[in-house]
Structures are given as structure tokens and as C-alpha cells.
Amino acid sequence: xxxxxxxxxxxxxxxxxxxxxxxxxxxxxxxxxxxxxxxxxxxxxxxxxxxxxxxxxxxxxxxxxxxxxxxxxxxxxxxxxxxxxxxxxxxxxxxxxxxxxxxxxxxxxxxxxxxxxxxxxxxxxxxxxxxxxxxxxxxxxxxxxxxxxxxxxxxxxxxxxxxxxxxxxxxxxxxxxxxxxxxxxxxxxxxxxxxxxxxxxxxxxxxxxxxxxxxxxxxxxxxxx
Amino acid sequence: xxxxxxxxxxxxxxxxxxxxxxxxxxxxxxxxxxxxxxxxxxxxxxxxxxxxxxxxxxxxxxxxxxxxxxxxxxxxxxxxxxxxxxxxxxxxxxxxxxxxxxxxxxxxxxxxxxxxxxxxxxxxxxxxxxxxxxxxxxxxxxxxxxxxxxxxxxxxxxxxxxxxxxxxxxxxxxxxxxxxxxxxxxxxxxxxxxxxxxxxxxxxxxxxxxxxxxxxx
Amino acid sequence: xxxxxxxxxxxxxxxxxxxxxxxxxxxxxxxxxxxxxxxxxxxxxxxxxxxxxxxxxxxxxxxxxxxxxxxxxxxxxxxxxxxxxxxxxxxxxxxxxxxxxxxxxxxxxxxxxxxxxxxxxxxxxxxxxxxxxxxxxxxxxxxxxxxxxxxxxxxxxxxxxxxxxxxxxxxxxxxxxxxxxxxxxxxxxxxxxxxxxxxxxxxxxxxxxxxxxxxxxxxxxxxxxxxxxxxxxxxxxxxxxxxxxxxxxxxxxxxxxxxxxxxxxxxxxxxxxxx
Ligand SMILES: Nc1ncnc2c1ncn2[C@@H]1O[C@H](COP(=O)(O)OP(=O)(O)OP(=O)(O)O)[C@@H](O)[C@H]1O
Ligand SMILES: [Mg+2]
Numbered sequence: 001x002x003x004x005x006x007x008x009x010x011x012x013x014x015x016x017x018x019x020x021x022x023x024x025x026x027x028x029x030x031x032x033x034x035x036x037x038x039x040x041x042x043x044x045x046x047x048x049x050x051x052x053x054x055x056x057x058x059x060x061x062x063x064x065x066x067x068x069x070x071x072x073x074x075x076x077x078x079x080x081x082x083x084x085x086x087x088x089x090x091x092x093x094x095x096x097x098x099x100x101x102x103x104x105x106x107x108x109x110x111x112x113x114x115x116x117x118x119x120x121x122x123x124x125x126x127x128x129x130x131x132x133x134x135x136x137x138x139x140x141x142x143x144x145x146x147x148x149x150x151x152x153x154x155x156x157x158x159x160x161x162x163x164x165x166x167x168x169x170x171x172x173x174x175x176x177x178x179x180x181x182x183x184x185x186x187x188x189x190x191x192x193x194x195x196x197x198x199x200x201x202x203x204x205x206x207x208x209x210x211x212x213x214x215x216x217x218x219x220x221x222x223x224x225x
Numbered sequence: 226x227x228x229x230x231x232x233x234x235x236x237x238x239x240x241x242x243x244x245x246x247x248x249x250x251x252x253x254x255x256x257x258x259x260x261x262x263x264x265x266x267x268x269x270x271x272x273x274x275x276x277x278x279x280x281x282x283x284x285x286x287x288x289x290x291x292x293x294x295x296x297x298x299x300x301x302x303x304x305x306x307x308x309x310x311x312x313x314x315x316x317x318x319x320x321x322x323x324x325x326x327x328x329x330x331x332x333x334x335x336x337x338x339x340x341x342x343x344x345x346x347x348x349x350x351x352x353x354x355x356x357x358x359x360x361x362x363x364x365x366x367x368x369x370x371x372x373x374x375x376x377x378x379x380x381x382x383x384x385x386x387x388x389x390x391x392x393x394x395x396x397x398x399x400x401x402x403x404x405x406x407x408x409x410x411x412x413x414x415x416x417x418x419x420x421x422x423x424x425x426x427x428x429x430x431x432x433x434x435x436x437x438x439x440x441x442x
Numbered sequence: 443x444x445x446x447x448x449x450x451x452x453x454x455x456x457x458x459x460x461x462x463x464x465x466x467x468x469x470x471x472x473x474x475x476x477x478x479x480x481x482x483x484x485x486x487x488x489x490x491x492x493x494x495x496x497x498x499x500x501x502x503x504x505x506x507x508x509x510x511x512x513x514x515x516x517x518x519x520x521x522x523x524x525x526x527x528x529x530x531x532x533x534x535x536x537x538x539x540x541x542x543x544x545x546x547x548x549x550x551x552x553x554x555x556x557x558x559x560x561x562x563x564x565x566x567x568x569x570x571x572x573x574x575x576x577x578x579x580x581x582x583x584x585x586x587x588x589x590x591x592x593x594x595x596x597x598x599x600x601x602x603x604x605x606x607x608x609x610x611x612x613x614x615x616x617x618x619x620x621x622x623x624x625x626x627x628x629x630x631x632x633x634x635x636x637x638x639x640x641x642x643x644x645x646x647x648x649x650x651x652x653x654x655x656x657x658x659x660x661x662x663x664x665x666x667x668x669x670x671x672x673x674x675x676x677x678x679x680x681x682x683x684x685x686x687x688x689x690x691x692x693x694x695x696x697x698x699x700x701x702x703x704x705x706x707x708x709x710x711x712x713x714x715x716x717x
Contacts, residue, residue: 002300002302062421066421067381067420070420071417074414074417077409078410155284163288173288185300186300190292190293193289194281197286198285338542341504341509341542342605344532345509347532348563356559356563357548360551361548
């Protein structure tokens with residue numbers, strides 16, 4: 001029988017908070033940046049100009065169909081070829097952001113479709129500027145539709161952040177790998193890391209449902225899909 | 226041109242990627258079917274267990290699962306898993322969680338009225354499922370199941386991290402062999418293009434099935 | 443199935459009722475939906491249930507079919523107590539045909555497959571004879587030409603007639619209808635009512651929840667007025683419609699029979715989500 005020995009992990013716990021912080025930091029930044037990028041791409045996909053639509057659609061299709069790991073390698077090895085040398089963290093952040101932006105685009109696009117034309121017309125007829133209309137009338141309605149899939153996407157970003165260890169980012173999965181390699185106790189290291197990820201993901205999930213309930217007073221039907 | 230020299234090798238890598246993700250999908254479908262049915266069970270404990278399974282695997286990154294299976298099992302059970310076996314198992318576990326959601330969604334998409342009509346005609350519980358619910362649910366399941374295949378295919382690139390030589394790892398090896406040369410980046414781009422072409426094709430297929438199979442109601 | 447001609451009143455009380463409902467109570471949690479409902483249905487009788495929305499008419503039919511269990515009283519069908527929790531309820535449901543407001547046809551099957559699936563799978567009838575019988579039923583509901591169509595290709599009225607054929611295919615001894623015409627476009631309501639009228643004339647035993655007062659008056663042998671989960675009045679339709687004993691019945695009948703409200707009710711019914 002395997003003798004499970006969590007104590008073997010204790011000497012490595014001092015490095016864990018920094019690893020967790022790195023995971024949270026890179027996920028948070030990637031979420032924010034990709035959401036902004038996603039909003040613009042979603043608007044481009046609804047543009048009257050074919051060129052803009054084509055660019056946005058192509059971007060989404062390419063990124064959606066490419067493994068995040070491949071994208072990471074392209075950024076990590078590719079940018080130096082053009083003389084741009086970035087830290088592992090920045091390379092990882094760029095890859096994670098570019099990846100997430102494609103999914104954000106789809107989420108916001110679905111949200112945009114859900115807002116009826118009459119809403120735009122009503123806002124215009126009241127003399128709102130374009131940006132005022134989007135900010136005060138359209139975006140709140142989009143968020144109402146999109147906050148549930150947005151929560152899923154944030155969890156997706158956290159999952160994706162684990163791949164950033166390949167670019168030497170010292171996040172949670174890297175902690176597991178290092179600790180396991182030194183102690184030969186991968187299973188114990190896994191248990192620790194599993195708890196961290198479960199807390200991060202379920203925490204996001206809870207927060208999402210709570211916010212949904214508070215802001216939209218609708219029953220956030222639990223499901224993460 | 227580097228691609229002329231290594232094109233065949235890359236395509237062989239693609240073949241391996243397709244094969245391992247297909248195998249993982251198959252296993253995922255079997256496990257996902259059981260878990261997905263469990264999630265619609267009338268018994269609360271079964272529903273809970275199934276939901277915990279889904280949530281657990283969906284909350285653990287694939288790479289972590291891969292490490293657990295490849296290194297963890299080696300030490301815990303004292304058996305040596307090949308990178309192939311470890312990657313297949315990890316991808317199947319990950320996929321099964323996604324599949325269970327697909328199956329649950331499919332079953333729940335069949336309206337309560339359908340079950341009621343079937344029951345009121347005197348069908349037994351299994352007959353209701355077999356003749357009325359599942360034939361309808363399957364059609365709803367196919368498009369998202371195609372999506373699971375695409376995501377499994379993408380996740381399979383991670384198998385390169387534990388040294389399994391599929392498309393990604395093939396690309397990395399070639400890059401290594403031309404160390405320093407600009408061809409290395411070309412190879413990575415070629416790998417990316419291959420993934421995109423294959424996944425895009427499969428996705429479009431799924432979308433086509435979706436358009437054809439939806440009931441006009 | 444009884445073939446004796448419709449003879450209102452005399453003699454029927456001595457017969458064995460096909461359905462006995464004794465003090466049925468149905469609760470959903472704290473809410474009492476049915477409160478002490480009692481009445482009998484004799485073979486060959488057409489009983490129409492009317493009443494305002496939300497009074498538990500649908501729930502009652504579901505209880506008779508064992509789709510819901512009851513918290514008090516007894517439902518006895520053909521001498522057998524309906525118990526939704528017992529396995530025997532499956533055999534019992536085969537002898538009761540049920541027609542739903544929103545048809546509930548199986549969208550993955552053609553009309554004829556919808557009709558034959560239960561006879562083949564449940565009654566183990568040979569495919570050919572089941573199909574033959576289905577075609578016979580399609581003639582009865584005047585849909586021979588639509589046998590191979592899918593539900594999505596049919597109008598509401600056609601779908602509902604397929605649903606009637608589907609129920610008849612099991613040779614039920616009781617047919618229950620839950621607002622069979624409420625989800626239909628006005629121009630197709632007549633087709634369905636005609637089929638139901640012919641069924642009644644053939645001597646079928648029917649329990650019909652409906653808002654179609656003309657049909658209730660013409661075809662019904664008896665009318666029950668339900669309100670607040672109880673039967674308020676039970677008698678011949680002409681009595682309830684023209685000379686109600688209870689004040690609540692009178693109010694309901696007035697509100698339904700006034701032509702303007704009647705029309706509004708109908709258009710509401712057609713627009714409502716059949717769910
Ligand atoms: N599964 C359920 N759980 C809780 N309450 C229910 C359930 N089904 C029905 N009810 C409640 O029971 C009451 C009676 O519903 P029912 O559908 O039987 O009414 P009805 O007389 O058929 O009305 P209508 O004419 O609108 O069809 C309603 O208040 C409804 O909200
Ligand atoms: Mg009803």
C-alpha cells in the first residue's frame with residue numbers, strides 16, 4: 001500500500017503562496033485584456049464593413065482551433081526571432097490573452113445578438129451618442145446574457161494558465177512539477193494543487209452566481225455551461 | 226525548404242495526434258455516458274456523485290491530470306505507464322467530464338411532455354428512454370460531442386510535455402534539429418496550421434450536422 | 443368498449459362504474475391542489491370537466507393516469523386501484539388513452555410511427571398488423587394522406603388528430619383529453635372536435651377537460667364544474683349551463699359564454715406557450 005505522506009510537502013509550502021499569486025495574477029490580467037479585445041472583435045464581427053468582419057472571424061477561427069500550447073510556443077519562440085525578447089510571464093500572458101480573446105469574442109457576440117434592434121433605435125432616438133448608447137443601454141443587457149458564460153471563460157483561463165509553466169512561469173502547476181520531481185511524491189503534490197485549483201474554480205463559480213443573483217436578481221441556474 | 230524535408234514527418238505526427246485523441250474520445254464517450262445519465266438520475270446521491278465527478282475533472286487543468294497519471298500512478302501503484310497510456314487516460318478523464326455535460330444536456334433537452342406521453346401509453350421506464358428520449362437526445366448531443374473531440378484534439382498537444390511524440394512534439398524535435406536556423410519557426414507555424422485546418426474542418430462538420438439535425442418545431 | 447346506445451340517466455347508476463374517484467386529495471408540498479374530489483364515470487359516458495385556470499383539472503387527469511401520486515382518497519379504474527408508485531400502473535396506463543394540450547407527438551417519428559410504436563413495443567403486436575390498424579385509425583381521424591409526415595410538417599389540428607389515433611391504437615377503455623383544442627388555431631379546432639364527437643357517438647368512455655362549451659353541451663353526458671381543487675357542481679351539461687345551482691358555476695358560465703370574453707379566451711389560448 002502506498003504510504004501517503006503529506007508532511008513531505010511541508011518544506012515546499014513556503015513557495016506555494018507565490019505560485020498561487022502568479023496563477024491568479026496571470027489569469028486576472030489575461031481575463032481583463034482578453035475581455036477588452038473580445039468586445040472590440042465582437043463589434044468588428046457585426047460591422048458593416050466586410051474587411052473588419054473578415055479579420056475578426058479569421059482571428060476567432062484560427063485561435064479557437066489552435067492548441068494553447070502551440071500558441072504559447074509561437075509567442076515564446078517566435079517573438080525573439082523578430083528581436084523582441086520578453087520574460088516568460090509576459091510571453092505567457094500574451095498567449096493566454098490572445099487565446100481567451102477568441103472565446104470572449106464569441107461570448108460578447110452572442111450577447112450582442114440577444115439585444116433587440118429596438119433597443120438601439122430607442123437609445124438613438126433619445127439622442128445618445130454611440131459610446132453612451134453602448135455603455136448605458138447595450139452593455140448592461142449584454143452582461144445579463146453573458147455573465148454566465150463569462151464565468152466559464154474565467155475558469156477556462158485559470159485552467160489554461162497551468163500551461164504557462166512551459167514558458168518557465170512559476171505558477172501552481174510548476175510548483176507541483178518541481179515538488180514532485182524533488183520528493184518523488186507527485187501524488188501528494190497533486191492533492192495540494194488540486195485543492196488550490198478547486199478553490200479557485202469553485203470560488204469563481206460561486207462569485208459568478210452571487211454577482212448574477214445580486215445584479216440581475218435572476219436565479220443563476222448553477223450550471224457552468 | 227524545411228517543409229519539403231520534414232513534411233512527411235509532420236504528417237505522421239498529425240496521424241498520431243488524430244489517433245490518440247480519437248481513442249481518448251471513445252473512452253470519454255463511454256465514461257461520459259454513464260456519468261451523464263447519473264446526472265439526470267432521480268436518486269440524489271447518484272446525482273451528487275456524478276456532479277462531483279464532472280466538477281472535479283473540469284476544475285483540474287489537463288496538464289495537472291497528465292502529471293498525476295504519468296508520474297503519480299507510477300509511484301502510487303508502482304506501475305510504469307507509457308507516455309501514450311498516460312496521455313490517453315488523462316485525455317479520456319478530461320473528455321469524460323465534458324461528455325457527461327453533453328449527455329446531460331441532450332437528455333434534458335427532451336421535454337417533460339415526451340416522457341409523459343410515453344409513460345401514459347404504458348411504456349416501461351427503459352422503453353421510454355430507449356424509444357422516445359434517446360433517439361431525440363442523441364441528435365442534440367452530436368454537435369457538442371464534436372466540440373469535445375476538437376477540445377480533446379487540442380488538449381492532446383499537452384502529451385508532448387511528457388514526451389509522447391505526436392504532432393506538437395514532432396514539431397519541437399524538428400525545431401531542435403535545425404537549432405539556430407530560421408526554419409525552426411517555420412516548422413512551428415506549420416504545426417499550428419495543421420492543427421487549425423484539422424480542427425476547423427471538424428468544427429465545420431459539427432456545425433453542418435447541427436443545421437441538419439435540428440427539429441423544426 | 444361499450445356499444446350500447448347513449449341512454450342518459452336511467453339504469454346507469456346500477457352499472458359498475460369504470461372509474462371511481464373517492465375523496466382524492468393531491469398536494470404539492472404545502473399547496474393542496476385537489477381537495478376531496480369524488481365522482482364516478484360509467485362505461486360509455488362522456489364526462490366534461492370545466493373550470494377556471496389553475497384549479498387542478500390537468501393535475502387530476504395526471505393522477506388518474508398514475509403520472510402523479512395522491513396524498514389521500516382512492517382512484518379505482520376497472521376495479522383496480524391506481525397507485526402511481528406501483529409497477530402495476532404501467533399495465534393500467536395501457537388501458538387509458540391520454541391526449542395532451544400540446545400533443546406531445548414524438549418529433550423523431552413519422553405520424554404512423556408515432557401511432558405504432560406503443561402497440562409494437564408495449565403490446566408486442568406484429569409490425570404489419572399494427573400498421574394496418576394505424577391506417578384504419580388514420581381514416582377515422584381523416585389523416586390517411588399524412589401518415590408518413592413528421593410532426594413538424596403538420597398543423598396543430600393534424601398533430602392533435604395523430605395524437606388521438608396514437609391513443610386509440612392501444613384500444614383504451616377510457617380516453618382522457620386535457621384541453622385538446624386550447625393550443626390550436628381557431629380554424630383547425632373544428633376538425634379535432636368532430637373526431638371527438640364521432641368517438642363519443644361510437645360509445646367511447648371519455649373524460650374531457652375543455653373550454654369548448656358548445657362541445658360540452660352537445661356531446662357531454664355530464665358536466666363537472668371544478669374550482670379551487672374541488673367539484674362545485676356535477677350534473678347534465680344543459681343544467682349547469684342554463685340553470686346552475688351554485689353561484690360560482692353561474693359566474694363561470696357567464697364569463698365563458700359571453701361572446702366577447704369567449705373570443706378573448708380563445709385567442710389567449712392560441713397565443714399561450716403550449717408548455
Ligand atoms: N409539479 C407541480 N409542482 C407544484 N405545483 C404544481 C405542479 N403541477 C401543477 N401545479 C400547480 O397546481 C395547480 C393546478 O394546476 P393544473 O395544471 O392542474 O391546473 P388546470 O386546472 O389544468 O389549469 P389550466 O386550465 O390552466 O390548464 C396550479 O396552481 C399549479 O401551479
Ligand atoms: Mg391544465
